[in-house]
Amino acid sequence: MSETLNRQEVVAARGVRVTFGAVKALDGADLVIHAGECVGLVGHNGAGKSTIVNVINGGLSPHEGSLRYSGNDVRGISAARANGVRCVFQELSLCPNLTVGENARIMHAELKGWNWRGRALALVETQLQDIFPGHAIDCDSTVDDLSIAERQMVEIAISFAGISAPPKLVILDEPTSSLDAGLAAQLMAYIRKFVAAGGSVLLISHILGEILTTSDRIVVMKDGRVVADRAASKFNNRSLVEAMGNVVREQELSRPAVAKSGAPVLSMPARRGRGHGQGNALPFEAYRGEMIGLAGLGGHGQTQALLDLYLARNSNWFPTKKRDIAFVAGDRSLNGTFPLWSILKNLSIASLDQLSSKRMIDGDRETALGEGWKKRIEIRTPDMGNRILSLSGGNQQKVLFARALATTADIVLMDDPMRGVDIGTKQEVYEILRSEAANGRTFIWYSTEMDEIRLCDRVYVFREGAIVAELVGEEISEKSVLSASFAQGEAA
């Protein structure tokens, strides 16, 4: 502890206040990060984590409080950068129309002059290999062609890369939200290496396991303030959840498998994936009231299967009748939110049929729908008429959830929908999913989190675009998912 105090302060923010209209995003928050430590930052959705990151990153000027980089009182993005601060934002910020190498050039102005493209490419390739050994990203590709997980990996690699000197502090705002467990573990191992070499990391995550195992110190925020700041060894899962202000529930990680009954509500024929020419690809079936998990390593065809199902909603894959299907998009800024619309309009858009009479939307019913969901999953806003982008990332995700659940759709497709949602809300949403499934709704759920896969009745494991295993009830475990995820002979 005293060793930490003697270390050099890389960044010190003290007594910081930031307000957005009536919302006190930061209400006198303190955050100090020393050289050679990984600080975990946790808190409920809307606690102020991204706002303090924006202050430290120089993008947001605090209305009150002091900010120092290595002891110097300077302000602004250039000053933060000159002091070695880098940030990987929750909403990824790569330019989609440029290649990976060209994006590296944007973040590293030093990459200029003769052969800058070659140097940019080499820089990202080396860094990607260091952090995610064995990755398969082609750095010549345009960012638009990469999956969300690959974009996240590229942005992380570009931020850790150093040309004349390595960065002093890398801020990672939910860096594993789109990564599968294997990639997340590689990143956590790299963070420990980086910190051991004297660098600092501020790690924000709702996945408490990775915060507890990777951080030296954990800072807990609540309603714009720091409410706990202790060595990571002084916390466990329960005390961390309590410090965040949530009630600890003994999470029931499994539920009795729902027996398949009646005719399937949907059946998709087996499809052979890339590199899976002679394997035994399985067909996909879903029954009324089932929660079906799509598992496997990230990017092995789960999102594509959801999209194919959605696009085929009027085909004979849905044998009983024309099906009403809702979709919770995985990439909220690209496919989820309407950024210029209010929170309420974003929520109600999929339910306009129910909210209209004589082709006119009934405003009162729309407002009631919004207020109901605001309470039910705690959308933190003073006014549902505010723009969707005024919400924190996790709260935006809750709106997308509410949009799908508010419909009368009998099949809900979900593409890793809990990204960035805090632990308290996740528990609420799991309860809602269970009760909706008990009422006959079918959920098809791609998740990168094993705890969520374990909540499902049945799980299909994807490999190279094909379904290679079906697990039911007790068979659903991390071990069986992992062994099905690797080709025969490679399994552990």
Ligand SMILES: Nc1ncnc2c1ncn2[C@@H]1O[C@H](COP(=O)(O)OP(=O)(O)OP(=O)(O)O)[C@@H](O)[C@H]1O
């Ligand atoms: N541009 C903005 N306009 C209005 N309100 C804002 C704006 N940015 C943030 N806020 C509000 O400030 C508060 C803190 O948001 P912040 O994004 O810092 O939370 P967070 O802890 O990062 O949450 P999450 O875990 O969901 O990412 C929230 O109530 C949010 O609605």
